[in-house]
Amino acid sequence: MANETIKPYETKMQKSYNNLLEEYTSIRAGRANPHVLDKIKASGMDPIAEGNQDKWPSAHYIGALNEQLVDDETRAKDYNPKTGEFTDPGYAEALEKYQQLVSYMNTGVNGMTHDMARLGFTQGQNAILFAELVEITNVKQENPDLNWGMFKFPTIEGAKGNPNLVSGAPEGFAISSKTKYPDECVEFLKWFLGAEVGAQQAEQVGWFNASLGLDKTLTDESLKSAYDVISNAKKMDIWFDNALYSTVCDEYLTQISDITNGDVTPTDAMAKIQKVAAEAQKLVE
Numbered sequence: 001m002a003n004e005t006i007k008p009y010e011t012k013m014q015k016s017y018n019n020l021l022e023e024y025t026s027i028r029a030g031r032a033n034p035h036v037l038d039k040i041k042a043s044g045m046d047p048i049a050e051g052n053q054d055k056w057p058s059a060h061y062i063g064a065l066n067e068q069l070v071d072d073e074t075r076a077k078d079y080n081p082k083t084g085e086f087t088d089p090g091y092a093e094a095l096e097k098y099q100q101l102v103s104y105m106n107t108g109v110n111g112m113t114h115d116m117a118r119l120g121f122t123q124g125q126n127a128i129l130f131a132e133l134v135e136i137t138n139v140k141q142e143n144p145d146l147n148w149g150m151f152k153f154p155t156i157e158g159a160k161g162n163p164n165l166v167s168g169a170p171e172g173f174a175i176s177s178k179t180k181y182p183d184e185c186v187e188f189l190k191w192f193l194g195a196e197v198g199a200q201q202a203e204q205v206g207w208f209n210a211s212l213g214l215d216k217t218l219t220d221e222s223l224k225s226a227y228d229v230i231s232n233a234k235k236m237d238i239w240f241d242n243a244l245y246s247t248v249c250d251e252y253l254t255q256i257s258d259i260t261n262g263d264v265t266p267t268d269a270m271a272k273i274q275k276v277a278a279e280a281q282k283l284v285e
Contacts, residue, residue: 051118052257
């Protein structure tokens with residue numbers, strides 16, 4: 001009975017996914033090329049699954065949009081609380097493009113957790129989910145039969161920022177200078193971070209290590225598409241909400257939430273963020 005209940009959603013999901021595969025290379029963030037999202041919506045499905053109850057999920061959109069609409073040097077200056085101003089027009093444009101995307105999201109975005117939104121995606125109620133690579137395992141567990149894949153955040157043509165970034169939380173290994181076995185530690189890490197372990201780790205738990213060439217050994221198409229996103233990126237950026245000073249981050253997340261609700265315009269939201277950024281400069285003097 002349960003399978004029959006979700007069958008219509010699976011059919012819609014498959015049609016939407018096929019459309020994305022055919023057209024995603026020309027998708028633009030926001031209004032550019034809206035026909036892809038409009039086609040999905042016309043099929044009876046809310047195109048984008050989003051749950052922003054905890055406020056950080058929608059910050060991923062703003063971080064990705066800022067990366068493309070504001071150049072690297074300006075973002076580095078503004079993300080530093082000693083010099084942050086956020087006066088570049090690209091920041092306001094990012095909020096405007098996010099506001100446009102909200103109309104394609106499920107209802108009740110701010111009342112839904114990210115996990116709830118992901119479940120909507122995995123059960124075929126939505127076609128797109130802004131997900132972290134660590135969620136690959138969750139998606140597979142929630143619907144092992146789902147036909148899905150990953151693609152990089154769509155490029156905004158003509159934007160002055162950097163479209164070739166991948167965001168995340170960089171991690172690494174360290175070897176103690178006091179160890180009696182430095183050579184053995186190095187050899188272990190070479191093996192642990194090598195292609196053999198990398199392929200096993202990806203297939204079994206959905207995570208990637210730092211080895212190159214995993215695309216030649218992976219058999220799972222969703223894993224291959226995720227690996228392509230990483231391997232084709234030219235640079236890594238820290239998660240937006242991790243990169244900001246605490247008070248600026250809190251204000252940004254509040255304003256994104258209010259934009260999602262339709263309670264504030266991007267222009268007014270940006271003015272409030274700029275005010276808090278100016279106050280932050282005084283706090284860290």
